Amino acid sequence: MSTIVTTAGRTNEEFIENAKRIATELSIPYMKRKKQSVKTMQEAYQLDILVVNKERLELHAYGVTTPFFFHPNSAAFRLKRLLKGEHDVFLQATNLQKGDRFLDTTAGLCSDSIIAAHAVGDTGNVLSCEVNGMIAYIVFKGLKNYQTEFNELQSCMRQVDLVHQDALEVLKVAESNSYDVIYMDPMFDEIIEESSNFETLRKIGEHSLLTEEWMEEAKRVARKRVVLKAHFRSEQFQKFGFRQFERQTSKFHYGVIEL
Incomplete structure (x- = not known):
C-alpha cells in the first residue's frame, strides 16, 4: 500500500x-x-x-510540494491555435490524417493525444498507454469528466482511450501495421526548467528509456511512422535512427522514422 x-x-x-x-x-x-x-x-x-x-x-505525493491532477494543459491553447489555422510542430512530426489510428505509448497528461484526436477526427482512433496506475486513473477520470465550454476540446478529450498498461506489452500483442503512427514521449533524461508544471508528474511517473525491443515492436506495429519527442541533446535520436527535426528555439526536438 x-x-x-x-x-x-x-x-x-x-x-x-x-x-x-x-x-x-x-x-x-x-x-x-x-x-x-x-x-x-x-x-x-x-x-x-x-x-x-x-x-x-x-x-x-509524499515528499512533493505540489499535487498532481488532470488538466488539458497545453492542449487547450494549442487547439485554439489550430482552429485559427496555425501549425503545430507535433502534428508536423506525426503527419496525422483524418481516419488514422494513433498509439501514444507514454500518455502522461495526454496533451498530445488530445491534439491527435483533433487531427484524426471522428473516424480515427487514439489509444494512450500509461504504466503508472494512479496517473492512469486520475487522467482517465479527467478525460471523461472534465467540463469546459470549449466544445472542440471536450470532444477531443472524450475521444482519447486511455489504458493502464505497459506500452511494450500493448505493442507485443498488436497486429503488424495496425496503427498509422506510434508516438513516444518518455520522461526527459535532462530537466527542462520551463516545464515546472510537470514537477510532480516527473517525480511519480515512470522514467523508462527506450529499448531495442520497444523500438522493434514499434516499427512492426506502425504503418506510416514512429515519432520520438526528447531533449535536443538526447542520444536516443541517433541511437535508434530517428531523423531529428532541430528547433533552435526549443529544448525538445522530434525525431521521425518513416516506414
Whole structure:
C-alpha cells in the first residue's frame, strides 16, 4: 500500500461516498479527513494522499510540494491555435490524417493525444498507454469528466482511450501495421526548467528509456511512422535512427522514422 483516499477539507456525504467508491475501485484504504491538513495526514501515514474534490482528483505525493491532477494543459491553447489555422510542430512530426489510428505509448497528461484526436477526427482512433496506475486513473477520470465550454476540446478529450498498461506489452500483442503512427514521449533524461508544471508528474511517473525491443515492436506495429519527442541533446535520436527535426528555439526536438 502506497496511497490512501480522503476527501477535501470541506465535504459532505456525497463526496464521502464518492471517495469510498474510488477507494474500492483502486483497492486502497479510505481515511476520514477529520479536519486534518494533507501534510498532517502524510506525516501520520507516510503515504501518498489521493484527495477527492468536487471538481477533480488530486494526488499529493509524499515528499512533493505540489499535487498532481488532470488538466488539458497545453492542449487547450494549442487547439485554439489550430482552429485559427496555425501549425503545430507535433502534428508536423506525426503527419496525422483524418481516419488514422494513433498509439501514444507514454500518455502522461495526454496533451498530445488530445491534439491527435483533433487531427484524426471522428473516424480515427487514439489509444494512450500509461504504466503508472494512479496517473492512469486520475487522467482517465479527467478525460471523461472534465467540463469546459470549449466544445472542440471536450470532444477531443472524450475521444482519447486511455489504458493502464505497459506500452511494450500493448505493442507485443498488436497486429503488424495496425496503427498509422506510434508516438513516444518518455520522461526527459535532462530537466527542462520551463516545464515546472510537470514537477510532480516527473517525480511519480515512470522514467523508462527506450529499448531495442520497444523500438522493434514499434516499427512492426506502425504503418506510416514512429515519432520520438526528447531533449535536443538526447542520444536516443541517433541511437535508434530517428531523423531529428532541430528547433533552435526549443529544448525538445522530434525525431521521425518513416516506414
